[in-house]
Amino acid sequence: MSTNGGAGAVVRFAVAGLVAMAVLGVAGGIVLNGLAEDEAVDDARRLATLAGRGVVEPAFTDAALAGAPAALAELDLVVQERVLTEDVVRVKIWAPDGTILYSDEPRLIGQRYPLGADEQEALAEGVTEAELSDLSKPENVYEREGGELLEVYLPIRAPGGGQALFELYQRQSSIDASGRRLVEAVAPVAIGSLLLLWLIQLPLAWSSAHRLRDGLRERQGLLEAALESSSVERRRIAADLHDGPVQNLAGLSFSLSAAAERAPEGTDPATVRALEDGADAARDGIRRLRAAVVEINPGRLHDAGLAASIGDLAGVLRARGVTVEIDVPSDLALAPATEELLYRATAEALRNVAAHAEATRVGVRISVDDGRAALRIEDDGRGFDAATRARRREEGHLGLALVEDLVSHLGGTAAVTSEPGHGTTIAIEVPA
Numbered sequence: 298m299s300t301n302g303g304a305g306a307v308v309r310f311a312v313a314g315l316v317a318m319a320v321l322g323v324a325g326g327i328v329l330n331g332l333a334e335d336e337a338v339d340d341a342r343r344l345a346t347l348a349g350r351g352v353v354e355p356a357f358t359d360a361a362l363a364g365a366p367a368a369l370a371e372l373d374l375v376v377q378e379r380v381l382t383e384d385v386v387r388v389k390i391w392a393p394d395g396t397i398l399y400s401d402e403p404r405l406i407g408q409r410y411p412l413g414a415d416e417q418e419a420l421a422e423g424v425t426e427a428e429l430s431d432l433s434k435p436e437n438v439y440e441r442e443g444g445e446l447l448e449v450y451l452p453i454r455a456p457g458g459g460q461a462l463f464e465l466y467q468r469q470s471s472i473d474a475s476g477r478r479l480v481e482a483v484a485p486v487a488i489g490s491l492l493l494l495w496l497i498q499l500p501l502a503w504s505s506a507h508r509l510r511d512g513l514r515e516r517q518g519l520l521e522a523a524l525e526s527s528s529v530e531r532r533r534i535a536a537d538l539h540d541g542p543v544q545n546l547a548g549l550s551f552s553l554s555a556a557a558e559r560a561p562e563g564t565d566p567a568t569v570r571a572l573e574d575g576a577d578a579a580r581d582g583i584r585r586l587r588a589a590v591v592e593i594n595p596g597r598l599h600d601a602g603l604a605a606s607i608g609d610l611a612g613v614l615r616a617r618g619v620t621v622e623i624d625v626p627s628d629l630a631l632a633p634a635t636e637e638l639l640y641r642a643t644a645e646a647l648r649n650v651a652a653h654a655e656a657t658r659v660g661v662r663i664s665v666d667d668g669r670a671a672l673r674i675e676d677d678g679r680g681f682d683a684a685t686r687a688r689r690r691e692e693g694h695l696g697l698a699l700v701e702d703l704v705s706h707l708g709g710t711a712a713v714t715s716e717p718g719h720g721t722t723i724a725i726e727v728p729a
């Protein structure tokens with residue numbers, strides 16, 4: 298992962314955080330708004346209860362209940378002075394039969410409008426009710442100007458025990474405004490803490506992106522070191538094989554051939570044949586060992602070229618009677634890293650064919666087109682399924698996985714396709 302990749306991850310994290318915050322903020326706003334509205338309506342209810350019980354009820358005499366003009370005038374004075382405000386715009390006192398006993402709007406006094414179910418319930422149960430006024434009702438004919446109203450009503454009593462319904466009208470806009478004030482008080486704190494949380498997380502995201510990237514680098518480094526040390530080891534083994542057993546076998550085959558040729562007249566033909574067979578066996582051993590040396594020693598690749606080295610690799614399979622068809626141009630111009638990768642991939646694939654495939658035919662093809670090198674190795678062997686490969690991998694067999702890692706390290710693609718009974722194909726594409 299590059300530095301850019303780390304920054305990209307942090308930016309993605311930050312944006313996701315902002316989106317989450319926006320969602321939270323909107324949802325919180327909706328909830329808060331609802332709460333504020335409920336709170337404001339409760340306030341309106343408390344105000345009406347205070348006005349009804351605390352101010353109007355003490356001034357609501359039996360005479361006022363009976364409709365005596367002097368008593369009503371006194372009540373009106375109290376209402377005008379102590380109840381009505383800019384936001385409290387109307388007061389009505391109803392008799393249980395729906396007659397308006399008193400209102401600060403004189404034209405309403407004496408009018409009769411049957412009480413609704415809610416009003417009757419408020420009277421019967423002694424509770425305080427609040428609702429948005431239906432301004433189209435005839436009883437609200439004088440309240441139609443100045444926007445929506447919230448009406449709150451509750452029962453009150455005259456000293457003699459007579460019951461009436463006290464009703465107070467408040468501007469909805471004042472209710473909304475007090476809700477808004479609550480939202481305005483809470484919202485900055487809520488949004489501020491969300492923002493703070495988001496800000497605190499940014500450096501954390503930044504440092505964990507760094508740690509992740511360092512971890513990946515370390516892993517890459519270990520992989521390269523492992524490959525490097527294994528190729529040093531291989532070179533050593535290859536050199537040992539080449540200088541030791543190969544030379545010994547060469548000497549042996551030479552001596553055996555010479556002995557067979559120089560056998561005096563009359564020597565038992567079976568002995569001569571045994572000497573010749575021995576020489577052949579020694580030469581075959583040399584061939585096999587040379588192939589093995591080539592296979593494990595990447596050094597020869599640079600001297601002999603890719604086509605020749607792959608030809609050497611095929612020797613092992615051919616010695617087992619497998620037909621190997623190679624189509625690799627001898628004049629390929631490839632970067633050393635690409636050449637080595639293609640060689641290693643071919644070596645692994647052919648080792649796998651020898652070890653697992655039971656194939657009769659293998660095709661190896663390399664082509665270069667448009668700056669990309671393509672390697673394709675197909676066999677007609679028994680194939681395998683994903684589960685087998687996964688299991689082998691868990692058991693520590695990493696041949697194909699290492700090839701895939703190397704390919705992706707070089708910025709290429711590797712595809713292994715196989716099906717039990719239908720052979721295996723490995724297709725690799727890397728920058729040439």
Ligand SMILES: Nc1ncnc2c1ncn2[C@@H]1O[C@H](COP(=O)(O)OP(=O)(O)OP(=O)(O)O)[C@@H](O)[C@H]1O
Nearest residue numbers: 649650653654680681686689694695696697698721
């Ligand atoms: N050409 C093939 N034909 C059939 N089976 C194969 C072939 N190539 C790979 N496989 C299956 O896939 C498995 C994984 O192969 P891989 O090269 O990753 O590991 P390995 O060859 O088992 O061990 P390692 O390569 O580490 O020595 C093999 O064990 C084998 O079952």
Ligand SMILES: [Mg+2]
Nearest residue numbers: 645649696697
């Ligand atoms: Mg393998």
